[in-house]
Amino acid sequence: xxxxxxxxxxxxxxxxxxxxxxxxxxxxxxxxxxxxxxxxxxxxxxxxxxxxxxxxxxxxxxxxxxxxxxxxxxxxxxxxxxxxxxxxxxxxxxxxxxxxxxxxxxxxxxxxxxxxxxxxxxxxxxxxxxxxxxxxxxxxxxxxxxxxxxxxxxxxxxxxxxxxxxxxxxxxxxxxxxxxxxxxxxxxxxxxxxxxxxxxxxxxxxxxxxxxxxxxxxxxxxxxxxxxxxxxxxxxxxxxxxxxxxxxxxxxxxxxxxxxxxxxxxxxxxxxxxxxxxxxxxxxxxxxxxxxxxxxxxxxxxxxxxxxxxxxxxx
Numbered sequence: 001x002x003x004x005x006x007x008x009x010x011x012x013x014x015x016x017x018x019x020x021x022x023x024x025x026x027x028x029x030x031x032x033x034x035x036x037x038x039x040x041x042x043x044x045x046x047x048x049x050x051x052x053x054x055x056x057x058x059x060x061x062x063x064x065x066x067x068x069x070x071x072x073x074x075x076x077x078x079x080x081x082x083x084x085x086x087x088x089x090x091x092x093x094x095x096x097x098x099x100x101x102x103x104x105x106x107x108x109x110x111x112x113x114x115x116x117x118x119x120x121x122x123x124x125x126x127x128x129x130x131x132x133x134x135x136x137x138x139x140x141x142x143x144x145x146x147x148x149x150x151x152x153x154x155x156x157x158x159x160x161x162x163x164x165x166x167x168x169x170x171x172x173x174x175x176x177x178x179x180x181x182x183x184x185x186x187x188x189x190x191x192x193x194x195x196x197x198x199x200x201x202x203x204x205x206x207x208x209x210x211x212x213x214x215x216x217x218x219x220x221x222x223x224x225x226x227x228x229x230x231x232x233x234x235x236x237x238x239x240x241x242x243x244x245x246x247x248x249x250x251x252x253x254x255x256x257x258x259x260x261x262x263x264x265x266x267x268x269x270x271x272x273x274x275x276x277x278x279x280x281x282x283x284x285x286x287x288x289x290x291x292x293x294x295x296x297x298x299x300x301x302x303x304x305x306x307x308x309x310x311x312x313x314x315x
Contacts, residue, residue, distance in 0.1 A: 010116060013204055014082035015063055017165055019044060020200060022065060025162045028155075029145055033110075041068035041075070050100055061097060066107075076108035077101065083115050091128040095140045111142035116169050121148055147171075152180055156187070164188040165201045168208040178218035181209040182234070186226060189233030202237045263290075266297045274306045281306075284313055 018025050022042060026034035045064040063080040079101060081094065094111060101109050115124050126144035130137040152170040155163040164187040172180050184205045188198065211219055223234055267285065271277055277285075288296065296312065303309050 008207060010084035011060075011062055011082060013207060014114060014116065016200060017162065017204055018063060018080060018082075019065075020197065021162050024160050028158065028160050028162050028166075030112075030143070036069045038068045038070050042066075045077070048101070048104075050097065059093070059097075061101075064101070074107075076110060077105060078110045078112060080112045080114065083113055083117070085117050086120060086124075091125050091140075091142075094142055095128040098140060098142075113142055113144055115144065115146040115148070118148055121171065123149065152176075152183070156183055158187075159191065161188065161191055161193060161197065161201050164191065165204040168205045177209060178211060178215045179222050181205060181211065181219055182222040182226070184209070185234045185237050186230060189230060189237065192233075198237065263293055266293055266300070269297070270300055270303075270309060273300055273303050274309055277306075277309075281309065281313070 023034060023037070023039060026037065043066040045066055048061040048064065050059050050061070061079065062082055063078075065078040065080070066075050067078065068075050079097065081097075083090065087093070094113060098109050098111050113126070124144060124146055126142055128138070128140040131139075147166060147169045148171045150170045152167040152172060155167050155170070164184050167180055167184050167187075185202065188201050188205075193201070223231060223238070226234060263286065267277065267282065270285075285293070285296070299312055300309070303312070
């Protein structure tokens with residue numbers, strides 16, 4: 001069985017968030033660096049693909065950002081990776097990325113890793129070394145941001161859209177999930193972002209804090225506790241979620257209706273072509289993917305008997 005978490009495109013979500021709010025990300029986690037960055041110098045570089053010979057597969061670097069520091073002409077590159085699952089030899093892989101990027105661009109590289117998995121809670125290594133008993137050849141370090149070791153309460157009053165999003169991935173007690181979702185939206189509502197950026201943040205939160213029926217009731221109760229002037233903004237976001245859900249449900253219903261109509265038509269044509277269909281044959285046709293039902297609709301013109309249909313299904 002596929003875990004629901006496996007279906008989430010973590011790389012895309014984090015890349016969209018950080019590329020949209022790059023300076024805000026630095027303000028939140030690297031304020032000393034943000035203070036030195038020239039905002040007008042920011043340039044997002046094309047994706048880099050590297051063949052990982054140890055894993056036998058190609059890897060894509062998540063995000064590369066070229067910037068200048070205030071008062072300097074020389075540029076350097078932020079390399080950001082969002083790691084959604086624990087990985088053996090991860091520090092080695094990040095060092096390989098660093099070495100190849102440094103070799104290609106001949107620039108200073110500032111590596112940052114966002115560990116976004118829920119478990120384990122232990123601190124992840126952030127150093128790669130090559131050493132002998134009496135001599136250290138190499139010590140490579142990267143900036144580590146491990147979300148499940150951060151307390152969401154520390155970010156409640158940060159007027160920062162990245163905080164509003166990433167609180168949903170910090171360490172949260174089960175009983176606090178509804179409240180954290182409300183707090184994420186409360187903070188988002190106070191930022192008064194444009195609709196597109198609001199949807200980006202709210203979609204991020206809703207992806208990582210999906211509530212069950214009981215949690216949803218607690219979520220609604222928490223919304224009722226918000227002061228009225230701020231509750232309206234939160235309710236606008238929740239209403240937009242509901243509208244999107246209704247629209248998606250309508251689209252899915254239309255698609256399902258079309259598919260069901262195609263199946264019914266093909267069954268009627270088959271009955272006219274080869275006679276009454278045994279129940280086991282109808283069941284097999286009901287289990288066919290829609291593209292195969294369409295193929296059956298084309299092939300049935302050549303059928304003469306039920307045996308022809310059974311032969312087609314056997315293929």
